[in-house]
Amino acid sequence: MSLIVQKFGGTSVADPEKIRAAARRAIRAQKQGHRVVMVVSAMGKQTDELLRLASAVSDKPPAREMDMLLSTGEQTSVALVAMAIDDLGAKAVSLTGGQFGMKTDNSYSKARIRSIDTGRIEKHLDEGHIVVAAGFQGIDDDLNITTLGRGGSDTTAVALAAVLGADACEINTDVDGVYTTDPRLLPEARRVDVISYDEMLELASLGAGVMHSRSIEFAKKFGVPIHVRSSFSDRDGTMIVAQPESESSPVSGAALTKDEARITVLGVPDVPGISQTVFSAIAEKKVAVDMVVQNIGVEGKADVSFTVPGDELELTLSALDSIMEKIGATGLTHDADVSKVSVVGLGMASQKSVAARMFRALGDAGVNIHMITTSEIKISALVPRDQAATALRAVHEAFELHERPADAKTWAAIQADSSREADVDDVVARLQNDALEALTLTGISIVEGQARVTLDGVPDQVGVAADMFEEIGRAGIFVDMIIQGYDGVDGSTSVSFTIHDNDLDAGLKVAKSICEAHSMRDVRGAAGITKLSVSGIGLRSHTQVGTVLFEQLADAKINVEMIATSELQVNVVIDSKRGDDAKKCLQAAFADALG
Ligand SMILES: Nc1ncnc2c1ncn2[C@@H]1O[C@H](COP(=O)(O)OP(=O)(O)O)[C@@H](O)[C@H]1O
């Protein structure tokens, strides 16, 4: 008999009528012959309400008590859903995380799942019950209640689907699928039939609130297909699976993180380990750093720019205050009115000039780009916050995201094409692991034969990035990593990009002509650099990957020239002479996670 996990988010159980509708949907699935496990979130905005209550009582609520409090939201909703099912004439049992065997570590408010004991759920299913499981919560070894972090019910649902070997994991929500961008922000967004795990993982971590990024890490690791659909209609929604919808589209989605803040630490001594001190100080405050750009040093000094969530700017500045003198930095600037617009697509890894197309769209819309970071399947640009909506619309239009790609496939077509021979033994082995959410690395690799070109004194003006990368594209040069950050002189920026070693002369020639045309300060190039990549699943949420990587390289006195991070890879550019040393020391440091 098939088993289905149905998750209902807060918006889908916001009032008694919606609770009864969710109950009816589960009963219908049971009547169709499925064993049904529901995963339910707190009603409506209940979690926010509980957070407000806590802050009204205490300025610094203890983390343990906070989780005790927040978990009550889900305890209320599972009981109400089970009552509604009972009232509609079917059998149901509600279970808290602790009751259904959700074991986590003890990091309150962001606990990671260790194991799930399925015995009790299976017993209730065997008795003909619909099991109504509380999302977002678990217990640690000492039976303390923990929560998984905001939006964590998606992770509960996908984890349960994995350990129960469910045939389907439905995410029932207030939108009828995954769109090319948040349809609340852009009505012309298109609902996609299929999206790949990797694309959804990036989009979720870049602001697409429809799914919690950790749930996608889980789905990818255990091969759980997810069906995102509307709680209020029977129409099929979007399948999140291994394959993308289209093989040819460079970009499949766009996302906006509205409230970002940019910080630049100026005049940092360009020696191994200094950025590490900066980021450790911030990590101690539990602030997640994004869009890290370290300019290529001039006269032994570099500028380090990065973004943090807007509401964590003050905390970050206070963390930096304490280390400025120690690291010998000369100053600090920040901008609290910026937003990050990003495009994501598996196809961009193999196509030329995708970045130039994005920059041109922003330039034509009159949007100035302050910072740029790229990785294999995403490009992010930091823009003024008052232009965020214009920026999102411009990139959405430039990549024709409102139109279905000609080669777009439905889930049925993808299934028919692939043999779907899942490696069952492999999945079972991974599920027996006692740390379901543990870090999973898939490899550490180096790409040699790379070169870097850096332009200094790039004016912080509309259209400059587009002009630059279009010209480089016209010269037939394939650009891999691109970073742009502040260079500390007159508010101008510095842009670095990596290309193939063979293209260095041509790249420098184009860069010089761009430099002259735009009155930039300088062009520099370096041959003999290596890209070192650590690949895995969910590397941004496992923040220790970045920390360990930088610590190891600093200890080995290897200087990091460029950094690019994504959910799938942490990439650094280093001197080729140290490539093998770097690979070896990281292989040793990550031996456990590499399995
Ligand atoms: N790319 C996207 N596709 C669909 N919805 C998105 C996307 N990005 C953001 N969203 C937003 O996510 C919302 C659903 O998430 P959420 O409100 O957390 O639902 P739930 O309460 O069911 O967990 C949608 O209403 C939509 O505005």
Ligand SMILES: N[C@@H](CC(=O)OP(=O)(O)O)C(=O)O
């Ligand atoms: N109630 C929790 C967990 C959750 O996942 O909620 P939702 O499914 O409504 O996003 C929260 O608000 O964070």
